[in-house]
Amino acid sequence: MDRRNFIRLSSLGTLITGSGIAASCVYKNANSEGENFADIAVIGGTPAGIMAAIAAARMGSKVILTEYHSHLGGMTTSGLGKSDIENKEAIAGLFKEFTEKVLQYYTGKYGENSKEVLLCKEGYYYEPSVAELVFNQMIAEEKNIKVLFNYQIEEAEMKSEKISRLRFKDRTSGDTRFLKAEVFVDATYEGDVFALAGAVYRLGREGKEEFNEAHAGHIFFDFNEKAFLEGGSGEEDSRLPAYTYRLCMTDDPANSYVLTEPPHGYDRNNYVEYFNDLKDGRLSAPKVFKEGHGYYSDHFDTMVRVFSFTEIPNRKYDVNINPRPLGFPFVGENYAYPETDWAARERIFKRHRELTLGLIYFVQNDPEIPEEHRNLAMKYHLPKDEFTDNEHFPWQLYIREARRLKGMYTLTENDVTLREDAQRTTVFEDTIITGEFPIDSFPVSKVPSKDNKVLEGYIGMYEISPYQIPYRILVPEKVLGLIVPVAASTTHVAYSTVRMEPLWMGIGQVAGIAAHMSRELQVEIKDVPVLELQNILIKNHQILTYFKDIDRADKAFDAVQFWGTKGFFDSYLARTQEHLSTEDCKLWLGIFEEITNNPEITIDAELNNNGQVVSISVLQKTLQTMNKSDGKNLQPESWLYEKRALKSNVLRGEACMAMYQLYQETELAKDKNT
Structure with a gap:
């Protein structure tokens, strides 16, 4: 196997097994000074934050979860009604549990064969209110979680490079609040906790030369042809992809909240460039039609195409603002957002809200727009039964990218795309989840390409292969007691695929488990034993490695x-039912020897004869030479697909199971000896 694409661990500490030193659980309400205590504090009620809290609570830690708004769920409960996932087999864990509960809701309320169940697409599509209901139910089921709403983070107090406590403003009362914990999870979209704690971070786009990324820096990219356009310099800058609100709209007249007058701050001049888009065909059909990507033929070549509609249950739609027209008005409105104070952020929220409502009003009412277009637009309105305490408008701005941590490893475009003649993307020894969504960056500046095809910085759905994400991108270089599942350590280009809520839910689950392990074992986040973390993730149905030819029904799946x-x-094929070659067997044994730090494996003489395949008996005799294990529990019956003669050829899946079982035995033996 060509191992150039295999990244080994660095600076992640040694293996620790067993239960370690259990820390006492602490969970106290605020004292007279407004100070709350918990084992683990999760800052940010985003989907990642919710899953981090649930994962840690299920492990036994007492968790406090804080949220700036008065609702949980971030974008998943604020209009992003379809899961941004292309390959449903790539992400499981708590995200899959969420989708299953969504499906249960629609099935229980409307019946198994209902239209609503069909439209929820196995729980991957949902109304915002249903997503919030499911999140709230999942949180309520965990007695170890306390949620603090309307908590605005203000300061991180440090002691010896470790967060000692965080200071908040209670947005309801205006009072100052403090929060102490053994471990903190920064699950904010903005990376506010690590920034206040003094961690090093990135903001904006790297230049093409920094990591040798093809799509880095200043770029013009043809989203139809998936090709570079003339004019891109590849230079770095501090600009950010545009933010928008993700809308939920309905075509049910009885549930429609109609904009009968221009919203505050309305200026039609913000939108008149769309007339050129309509005239020049930039509001036409896409070159490639993909189901679920917001394409409706009735909208093509009309002004309604400034939006992208995806149908969800109950006559509602997940409505994105189409970033492909040159008239897209949101670019640049967010440049100051990450580094500014909360008052300025609120003004940015308001500005984006006004631009969004103004766009709806413009498309429905502007007299210059053809009447048939306006009539089509007037079919869709904000639903009365969504966001009922916010005038039916989402509360969460879509923060597509803000600060990004500079962690112990930086994930790059080269890690999430196939290199040269490689058959799979970079393999990381400390992998904690699989990512799979295309690289997708919204426009970064309002400058169009020379041929007027696209705005600068837009990289629309550049397809990639499933990739592995290493634990190290969640770990700050210096700040201790902190793990970062959302604004993680990636380049701008890599972040453009990582930044999807399903993946963030999975990474949040990792962060919660790692935070619990950190406090239970009394080690720093950077020293959490990755092999043990991986075993826990596998038991919790996380997908660490994606394969095209295996599913959970295969007995060897976990191994x-x-x-x-x-x-x-070295590829996306596990080939578990094929015979194990001697070449692969020796490679696997070498890797096994390396990770268990056991140089005393005696390779059976028959295996050294370089036969083409390996028998069951030869593999068993070789594995039983491990001096840390007596091999009593390594009988072939426990790792064969079916019982057969020992002289039979061993299958690849069976060898994986045998080595996984022996690995677990070996590490347990080490634990007993220590």
Whole structure:
């Protein structure tokens, strides 16, 4: 196997097994000075923050979860009604549990064969209110979680490079509040906690030369042809992809909240460039039609195409603002957002809200727009039964990218795309989840390409292969007691695929488990034992390694997931039912020897004869030479798909199971000896 694409661990500490030193659980209400105590504090009620809190609570930690708004769920409950996932087999864990509960809701309320169940697409599509209901139910089921709403983070107090406590403003009362914990999770979209704690971070776009990324820096990219356009310099800058609000709209007249007058701050001049888009065909059909991507033929070549509609249950739609027209008015409105204070952020929220409502009003009412277009637009309105305490408008601005941590590893475009003649993306020994969504960056500046095809910085759905994400991108370089699942350590280009809520839910689950392990084992976040973390994630149905040819019904599924992070496989095919070659067997044994730090494996003489395939008996005799294990529990019946003669050829999946079982035995033996 070509191992150039295999990244080993660095600076992640040594393996720790067993239960370690259990810290006492602490969970107290605010004292007279407004100070709350918890084992773990999760800042940010985003989907990642929710899953981090749930994962840690289920492990036994007492958790406080804070949220700036008065609602949980971030974008998932604020209009992003379809899960941004292309390959449903790539992300599971708590995200899959969420989708299952969504499906249960629609099935229970409307019936298994109802239109609503069909439109929820196995729980991956949902109304905002349903997503919030499910999140609230999941939180309520965990007695170890306390939620603090309307908590505005203001300061991080430090002691010896470690957060000692955080200071908040209670937005309801105006009072100052403090929060102490053993471990903190920064689940904010903005990276506010790590910034206040003094961690190093990135903001804006890297230049093409910094990491040798093809799509980095100043760029013009043809989203139809997936090709570079003339004029891109590749230079770095501090600009950010545009923010918008993600709308929920309905075509049900009885549930429609109609804008009968221009919203505050309305100026039609913000939108008149769309007339050129309509005239020049930039509001036409896409070159490639993909189901679920917001394409409706009735909208093509009309002004309604400034939006992208995806149908969700109950006559509602997830409505994105189409970033492809040159008239897209939101670019640049967010440049100051990450680094400014909360008062200025509120003004930015207001400005984006006004631009969004103004766009709806413009398309529905502007007399210059053809009447048939206006009539079509007037079919869609904000739903009365969504966001009922916010004038039916989402509360969360879509923060597509803000600060990004500079962690112990930086994930780049080269890690999430296939290199040269490689058959899979970079393999990381400390992988904690699989990512899969295309690279997708909204426009970064209002400058159009020379051929007027696209705005600068837009990289629309550039398809990539499933990739592995290493634990190290969640770990700050210096700040201790903090893990970062959202604004993680990536380049701008890599962030453009990582920044999807389903993946963030999975990474949040990792962060919650790692935070619990950190406090239970009394080690720093950077020293959390990754092998043990991976085992826990596998047991919690996380996907560490994506394969095209295996599913959870395969008895070897867990073992293959684990060894897929260690370099056993050089492609997306596990080939579990094929015979194990001597070449692969020796490679696998070498990797096994390395991660268990056991140089005393005696390779059976028959294996050294370089036969083409390996028998069950030869593999068993070789593995039983491990001096840390007596091999009593390594009988073939426990790792074969079916019982057969020992002289039979061993299958690849069976070898993975045998080595995984022995690995677990070996580490347990080490734990007993220590």
